[in-house]
Amino acid sequence: MAGRRATPTGRYGGRTAAERRAERRRRFLDAGLEMFGRGPGYRGTTVAALSEAAGLSTRQFYEEFSTLEDLLAELHLEVNDLAERDVLAALPSVEGLRLPERTARLFRAYAASITGDRARIRIAFVEIIGVSPRLDRQRLTRRARWVDYICAEAAAAAERGEIADRDYRIAATAFIGSVNGLLHDWSAGWVDATLDEVIDELVLMLMGRLHSSDVLSTPRPGSPGPESLGR
Template sequence: FRTLEDVLAALHLQVNDWAEQAVRAAVADAAGLPLADRVATIFHAYAADVTADPRRIRITFVEIVGVSPRLEEQRLARRARWIDLIRAEAEAAVARGEAAPRDYRLPAAAFIGSVNGLLHDWSAGWVDATLDEVVTELVRQLLGILRPVEWENGR
């Protein structure tokens, strides 16, 4: 590496690759499960991977932000990949009749913001909860996005 920024860029990509691999494996493992179980399985896999080492959370949610235009572009490109992954899973749930038909770009971006904020705050000790409680809350949020009350009530 020529600079510390190059090291950070490589670490950021590696941490995201590990998390994405864990999520894709969970997607395969959760095939055929009802939506709530599928979402929980996938998100537990993500959370377990990204919190496996506290440095992963710092790299992913803290250290990468605002370092330089190059790293900001990399961070946003990775975020776009996560948005695409969430959208693909949401659209598959819609096709199965398990989720409300809608454009999931904005909700996926909002959910990622919740994930980043809550996992960072939990890892910093600002949230008095277990990781399972944090994951359960985030799964509830995602299920609320996928199945809004008005859709559940047939409106």
């Protein structure tokens, strides 16, 4: 077609066009992680500055991404995909463990991945917030996957008789909200604690929710008190 450049397919420098393009895309993603996660942040970054950081041109950026938002969206998914992969990889090592040890190890596998690079925390819990309705939907969709995972773990533990057999979806959602909120505030410097202290607190919180009593210690209005149960 006249006026349209053909996509190169041959080898150059020992690499195919697809390999060169993948490397170029990776350079933009790495520059985005650096600038969004450790530098001026998503809102403080321009296409020109990011392209310069990647050692590429703005024309090359627009061959890979339509907007900086697209790059941020891909980074957010990548951070979550890495954490999910690391949790799944940890599953064989927790087979046969009791729920407290199993839960602690799996959450620490998640935490080690998501916090292994502080830039990942900022991408996952800070920069993604309030960018657009599209990214809000993406963020909530990924949160829902983690809620589903916790519910599946809780259901398996209930089958083994380790915890009560009940619906844990509200508890799981509350916990994931706590993870997001606490890591956001810690990353912003609003929580005076080490990362290990933050992770320890989140593990205790999750275990507390999974082991919460079926019967509330403080009866709801209109419900029978403990002294009336069993009469």
